[in-house]
Amino acid sequence: MNENKKSVPRRADVPASLKWKLEQMYENDESWEQELSDVRALMEETKKYAGTLGNSSENLFEGLKKSDEVSRKMEHLFVYAKMRKDEDNRVSKYQAMTDRAQSVSVEVQSSLAYMIPEILSIPEDKIQEFLKENQDLSLYAFYLEEILRQKSHVLSKEEELILAQAGELAGAPKNIFGMINNADIKFPAIEDENGESIEVTKGRYVKFLESGDRRVRKDAFQALYSSYGKQKNTIGSTLNYSMKKDAFYAKVRKYPSALEASLDSDNIPVSVYDNLIKTVHEHLNSMYRYVDLRKKALGVDELHMYDLYTPIVKDAKMDIPYQEAKQKIKAGLAPLGEEYVSLLDKGFNEGWIDVHENEGKTSGAYSWGSYDSPPYVLLNYQDSINDLFTLAHEMGHSLHTYYANHHQPYPYAGYKIFVAEVASTVNEALLMEHLLGHLKEHNTRMYLLNHYLEQFRGTLFRQTMFAEFEKITHGKVESGEALTPELLNEIYLELNRKYYGPNIVIDEEIQLEWARIPHFYNAFYVYKYATGFSAAISLSQKILKEGTPAVQRYIDFLKKGGSDYPIELLKGAGVDMTTTQPIHQALQVFDKLLDELEKGL
Structure with a gap:
């Protein structure tokens, strides 16, 4: 590792060319807030289709389309908030935005919970008729096939409700x-290669097992498993x-x-x-x-x-x-x-990639994004x-x-x-x-x-x-x-x-x-x-x-x-x-x- 990388920089000190550009998702946090309000309004619209999906192919198509619309926006909102938080987990503003996005996401899922049971209650031949008569609905042909494929394993509405309530x-x-x-x-401490006493943790365990000192490897192995043994x-x-x-x-x-x-x-x-x-x-x-x-x-x-x-x-x-x-x-x-x-x-x-470590940044690496964003990558690159x-x-x-x-x-x-x-x-x-x-x-x-x-x-x-x-x-x-x-x-x-x-x-x-x-x-x-x-x-x-x-x-x-x-x-x-x-x-x-x-x- 280079000398100049030993101290972890603040987020503000990382060059813009090495940060992802989340502005491609929302110009600013205010536009995020506006879209969150839009999602709440959309959620109310989706509820109107409950109990009507089997009435016509038009209703089924519109209900599915509206469900996609709200899910797509919600996903975009959540991804942005969480990725802003991942830049520096100490920023309370983005902690709060992530929590709010999580809460609204649960509300959205609840508002759409009626859809699959309701689709399953429509006779299969009726769904096939709907698909024949409505060209627009063909977009959802594979989606509907996938739901119907597992129909024999779906229970009655009441039984499904009981299973859902038992989920916790x-x-x-x-x-x-x-x-x-x-x-x-908790794991005991062992002596490292230099004779210093260091507590074994799950993160350190892998490093200990990679050690060139066999005594360190054995001690770490026994320390870890003796704890699980208890x-x-x-x-x-x-x-x-x-x-x-x-x-x-x-x-x-x-x-x-x-x-x-x-x-x-x-x-x-x-x-x-x-x-x-x-x-x-x-x-x-x-x-x-x-x-x-x-x-x-x-x-x-x-x-x-x-x-x-x-x-x-x-x-x-x-x-x-x-x-x-x-x-x-x-x-x-x-x-x-x-x-x-x-x-x-x-x-x-x-601007897809957030390259280097900075204070408060989420560790590890991932690829993530929404349907409407670039597929961003979080790294903590160390050469x-x-x-x-x-x-x-x-x-x-x-x-x-x-x-x-x-x-x-x-x-x-x-x-x-x-x-x-x-x-x-x-x-x-x-x-x-x-x-x-x-x-x-x-x-x-x-x-x-x-x-x-x-x-x-x-x-x-x-x-x-x-x-x-x-x-x-x-x-x-x-x-x-x-x-x-x-x-x-x-x-x-x-x-x-x-x-x-x-x-x-x-x-x-x-x-x-x-x-x-x-x-x-x-x-x-x-x-x-x-x-x-x-x-x-x-x-x-x-x-x-x-x-x-x-x-x-x-x-x-x-x-x-x-x-x-x-x-x-x-x-x-x-x-x-x-x-x-x-x-x-x-x-x-x-x-x-x-x-x-x-x-x-």
């Missing part, structure tokens, strides 16, 4: 875990009831299992989930090879679970200033064609190789959003999580291939290979292990078994043995890792990271090998936004996630990278 209770396990995990749990009964019970809740909702909504209920929201066949686990199992020898290489590179007699995160290639000091990063990304993404690169340029030069990939990743999201917003009407611009990570990962994969193709310095090349292999380990292998854990545990709940902490430990330990193989010591503490994963309270979500990553690696390989035809299919996929089911969208791009082929292809790339790293170390 249903959220209890997740909220209780959140309080334990974020507020109550809470295992409470957290075990919380997770058990979260899964019972999943099973309850699936049963009430007439699904055979919680897994099927969860996947149906994206219209994903269960075979996609099962294929992911089965295919990764077939390639576990590749993970065992990687574990062996890590053991050899670290020069240890025994590899332990706390040795999995420390770099096996000493940090390549690649200092990449922001201006240079932009050029590298443009060069790396050149295979996507001139139009794509010119849109990257547009984003880089037209590292990770920051280079973060910029490429977030611009992948932003260009996906840009294409979708410019080629789809409002109802179909937003895309599902199942495809959301594809564009961002394609960008990272293409950038990585470009860097590997042009880097000659041996250590830097080895460092990048290790960096890439770690992405595969963390996203494809580890998230699939999580997915398998969810499937096993939900299955036990649904067959009436009690998920005791002992049983959870046993299942989790066995999965670690399966995924990491015989040449690593599966330390007893790792059996408690289930106790610290927040994603388990959002059932059957993590598999999407693994499928999205596989699809992206497969697509990036096609783009590099096939050229223009693959690029055209891919850009078309970006333009389609959420206008079809995720599986169909990806088929159009050239990957069929109902087969195992994309996962096999991604894992072949893993093998190829591993071959080179083995030879180079």
Whole structure:
């Protein structure tokens, strides 16, 4: 890090050229206030359609159109207020604006709550008649098809009201875990590399595990898991009831299992989930090879679970200033064609990106915006190789959003999580291939290979292990078994043995890792990271090998936004996630990278 970056600047001292331009959303805060008033008035108008949607195709169309109008404005209002707050969270004006936008957003959602139950009460043949007679209504054909597809799982109006009222209770396990995990749990202090006593926190834990000092890694590992061990009964019970809740909702909504209920929201066949686990199992020898290489590179007699995160290639000091990063990304993404690169340029030069850290700014990185705004990017750029990939990743999201917003009407611009990570990962994969193709310095090349292999380990292998854990545990709940902490430990330990193989010591503490994963309270979500990553690696390989035809299919996929089911969208791009082929292809790339790293170390 450069010396002049050690002190974090005030927002006012950051050059305008390195800040996003939110004035493209609202000229000033007064115009935001005016639009908030307009939304309140619009909300009253939407209520007039309640009870009338089935009367005529005109009413149905106008009701849907008015609903879109108020939702679109509300989204724009909320995004602006929240992003202003993210610039400096200490500014009370924007704290208040965000709170107000949140409150009005809840009011808007409540005012529109009648729509789906009312549409479902209209006989299906009547909706088909409406679509035939009213050309305007055809805009909503896919939207209506999606509602009707799940009709058999929607209950009566009264029952739906009861379920809605129970929503707060249903959220209890997740909220209780959140309080334990974020507020109550405390970790002991350990001695760092310099012998200083430092309290372990979740943020510091990752840094400790990356330490070159093995004693620090082990101490941090034991400190973290000993703390979760003390809470295992409470957290075990919380997770058990979260899964019972999943099973309850699936049963009430007439699904055979919680897994099927969860996947149906994206219209994903269960075979996609099962294929992911089965295919990764077939390639576990590749993970065992990687574990062996890590053991050899670290020069240890025994590899332990706390040795999995420390770099096996000493940090390549690649200092990449922001201006240079932009050029590298443009060069790396050149295979996507001139139009794509010119849109990257547009984003880089037209105030989409908030680049550097400043006092009070939200940490991390994201891509966000409304249908009517640029797809903005928040960064905290620090000139590292990770920051280079973060910029490429977030611009992948932003260009996906840009294409979708410019080629789809409002109802179909937003895309599902199942495809959301594809564009961002394609960008990272293409950038990585470009860097590997042009880097000659041996250590830097080895460092990048290790960096890439770690992405595969963390996203494809580890998230699939999580997915398998969810499937096993939900299955036990649904067959009436009690998920005791002992049983959870046993299942989790066995999965670690399966995924990491015989040449690593599966330390007893790792059996408690289930106790610290927040994603388990959002059932059957993590598999999407693994499928999205596989699809992206497969697509990036096609783009590099096939050229223009693959690029055209891919850009078309970006333009389609959420206008079809995720599986169909990806088929159009050239990957069929109902087969195992994309996962096999991604894992072949893993093998190829591993071959080179083995030879180079």
